[in-house]
Amino acid sequence: MQKLREVLEQAQKNRVAVGHFNIGDQNILMGVFAAARELRVPVMVGVSEGERAFLGVRQVAALVKSLRDEFDFPIFLNADHTHSLAKALEAANAGFDSIVFDLSALPFDENVRQTREAVQKLKAINPDILVEGEIGDIGSGSEIHETAPDLSKFRTTPDEAKKFIAATGIDILAPAVGNMHGLVPSMVEGKTKKHLDIERIAAIKNETHSLLTLHGGSGTDDDDFLRAIQAGINVVHINTELRLAWRNSLDASLAQHPGEVVPYKILPAMVESIKQVALSRLRLFNGATAQATGKSAG
Numbered sequence: 530m531q532k533l534r535e536v537l538e539q540a541q542k543n544r545v546a547v548g549h550f551n552i553g554d555q556n557i558l559m560g561v562f563a564a565a566r567e568l569r570v571p572v573m574v575g576v577s578e579g580e581r582a583f584l585g586v587r588q589v590a591a592l593v594k595s596l597r598d599e600f601d602f603p604i605f606l607n608a609d610h611t612h613s614l615a616k617a618l619e620a621a622n623a624g625f626d627s628i629v630f631d632l633s634a635l636p637f638d639e640n641v642r643q644t645r646e647a648v649q650k651l652k653a654i655n656p657d658i659l660v661e662g663e664i665g666d667i668g669s670g671s672e673i674h675e676t677a678p679d680l681s682k683f684r685t686t687p688d689e690a691k692k693f694i695a696a697t698g699i700d701i702l703a704p705a706v707g708n709m710h711g712l713v714p715s716m717v718e719g720k721t722k723k724h725l726d727i728e729r730i731a732a733i734k735n736e737t738h739s740l741l742t743l744h745g746g747s748g749t750d751d752d753d754f755l756r757a758i759q760a761g762i763n764v765v766h767i768n769t770e771l772r773l774a775w776r777n778s779l780d781a782s783l784a785q786h787p788g789e790v791v792p793y794k795i796l797p798a799m800v801e802s803i804k805q806v807a808l809s810r811l812r813l814f815n816g817a818t819a820q821a822t823g824k825s826a827g
């Protein structure tokens with residue numbers, strides 16, 4: 530079984546990106562996993578601190594490991610946006626493959642100091658664990674926001690990216706490059722799309738040669754995604770689009786089955802809806818290879 534670092538380096542070589550999907554429950558995990566298996570592409574699933582508190586840190590680790598082992602499949606588990614060392618260590622001890630250590634709200638020097646300490650302590654638990662650090666501002670929660678904040682002045686510069694990576698020893702950087710967590714109503718309606726600062730991504734890649742993650746990918750223009758991946762993005766996070774599909778399909782399913790109390794009769798439609806979103810994004814991020822493999826796999 531390939532390690533996550535090898536999977537990401539392979540993606541960099543092939544100029545594709547690994548899809549990362551947040552999972553709020555086991556049904557969402559099964560929908561994402563079904564999509565990755567159909568396309569035969571590696572996949573990352575992530576759980577935020579809130580999602581971990583709901584699912585259980587060790588329980589979600591056991592679920593993902595069971596899929597990896599039973600199907601011999603490259604599915605990896607990420608501790609998304611972790612804001613304290615204690616929570617990061619808890620995830621590392623439970624067997625997570627990567628940790629997003631996010632102290633981007635702190636002043637730069639303090640972010641550096643604490644992230645460097647976290648990298649050392651996490652690697653002591655598991656030398657293969659990948660630690661992602663974050664600088665700049667990409668907005669708050671993966672949900673529907675009334676309006677989009679103006680984050681343009683908080684974009685990551687190539688210079689600070691280089692300094693941050695050198696000073697902390699992180700494996701992956703999450704830059705602020707026009708991306709944003711969550712969606713605004715016009716994006717939910719499909720009337721507007723997010724656009725990315727492709728030149729900035731290319732400049733950060735040139736300066737650092739680091740693995741790069743794009744957070745807040747939901748609602749982003751497809752062509753921007755492709756250009757961002759060519760410019761050096763290696764992982765793309767999708768969360769709000771899955772949450773939206775979850776909610777809408779669950780509403781529809783409940784409405785179609787009035788009086789039904791059997792979960793396994795109500796929930797499969799939701800799993801299928803999650804799978805379709807994941808399929809669409811994984812095909813895009815993995816380029817023509819995945820589309821061809823997807824067709825041959827039926």
Ligand SMILES: [Zn+2]
Pocket residue numbers: 610710744745766
């Ligand atoms: Zn994020």
